Amino acid sequence: SFFFSSSMGVLCCCQTRLSDATDDRSGLEDEQLIKTMQLYNDIERIDNELRARGIEDGSDIDPSVLSQIDSMHYEGDSAISAAIEALDLSTDSNVLDIGSGFGGPARLLAAQVKCKVTALELQQDIHAKAEELTRRCRLGELVHHLHGDFLECDPSGIGGGPSSFDAIASWLVFLHISDKKALFSKCSEMLKAGGGKLFADDFFQIRPFSEDHERSLKNDVYCADLPTREEYIQQLEDCGFGQINFEDRTEIWTTYVNDRVKAFIAKREQFESVHGTPTYEHLLHFYSAVVELFNSGCLGGVRVTAEKKH
Numbered sequence: 001s002f003f004f005s006s007s008m009g010v011l012c013c014c015q016t017r018l019s020d021a022t023d024d025r026s027g028l029e030d031e032q033l034i035k036t037m038q039l040y041n042d043i044e045r046i047d048n049e050l051r052a053r054g055i056e057d058g059s060d061i062d063p064s065v066l067s068q069i070d071s072m073h074y075e076g077d078s079a080i081s082a083a084i085e086a087l088d089l090s091t092d093s094n095v096l097d098i099g100s101g102f103g104g105p106a107r108l109l110a111a112q113v114k115c116k117v118t119a120l121e122l123q124q125d126i127h128a129k130a131e132e133l134t135r136r137c138r139l140g141e142l143v144h145h146l147h148g149d150f151l152e153c154d155p156s157g158i159g160g161g162p163s164s165f166d167a168i169a170s171w172l173v174f175l176h177i178s179d180k181k182a183l184f185s186k187c188s189e190m191l192k193a194g195g196g197k198l199f200a201d202d203f204f205q206i207r208p209f210s211e212d213h214e215r216s217l218k219n220d221v222y223c224a225d226l227p228t229r230e231e232y233i234q235q236l237e238d239c240g241f242g243q244i245n246f247e248d249r250t251e252i253w254t255t256y257v258n259d260r261v262k263a264f265i266a267k268r269e270q271f272e273s274v275h276g277t278p279t280y281e282h283l284l285h286f287y288s289a290v291v292e293l294f295n296s297g298c299l300g301g302v303r304v305t306a307e308k309k310h
Contacts, residue, residue: 063111063137071104073171080108087167096165099173103130110142118159175203178225184239196308206300220289241306253301254294261287
């Protein structure tokens with residue numbers, strides 16, 4: 001593949017709130033600011049890659065083939081399988097994907113489990129492309145796309161409203177949301193009482209970042225005020241979650257991002273023949289920044305699961 005996906009999230013690709021709870025920025029301003037993150041530009045690369053594979057515009061797509069192109073998380077499809085297992089999903093499950101991006105994980109959940117998924121995405125251009133891709137995968141009956149900021153959306157307009165979801169899943173998106181109390185509180189609000197489950201691949205702080213790394217986190221990754229492991233767990237508990245499993249993925253993800261950038265550079269000529277030099281340079285900048293952050297020993301990766309208590 002010429003397109004190196006499985007990058008960030010938001011995410012993603014994410015419902016963002018980089019600032020604290022007192023910030024009066026609108027969701028529209030957040031949507032514009034997150035474009036400083038090079039991963040979320042040049043979205044035509046999806047269509048370019050499909051054409052390079054001989055898939056015509058508007059034609060049907062196999063979601064398992066599309067997943068090699070449209071996802072922005074780490075560890076590929078295995079990260080989706082991990083969520084299916086951790087959340088104990090079935091055909092009866094109702095899932096909310098926060099920061100659903102191009103819809104890759106949501107479509108895989110629907111295709112593999114036949115569950116219903118509400119895919120909520122902040123960025124209008126990415127949301128629109130996600131809707132199109134879902135139609136082409138013929139998964140529109142199972143995957144419902146919504147455009148909006150999770151922290152600002154009226155809960156009654158998300159799926160069946162408060163306490164309607166069996167599970168919430170998110171891949172590399174929560175890192176964009178500094179106000180974890182507001183985030184986890186709303187997650188709890190949307191989950192069914194006494195058993196609703198949360199799954200998230202996310203970042204945390206191992207030790208304090210340098211000023212340069214803080215600047216890179218803010219500008220390149222659209223991320224600030226990452227909690228430590230202890231703070232993260234406490235925030236979940238304060239918002240009504242129990243059965244918390246904080247699985248450290250730092251070593252795995254550090255290897256992953258280093259291997260990714262090396263492979264990307266090695267296939268520059270192939271990539272540029274499909275996507276052009278500007279897109280290559282945008283992604284290389286982003287991939288290199290993430291490598292520097294993980295290699296610093298300050299940035300940690302986590303796969304967290306938790307259960308709503310009441």
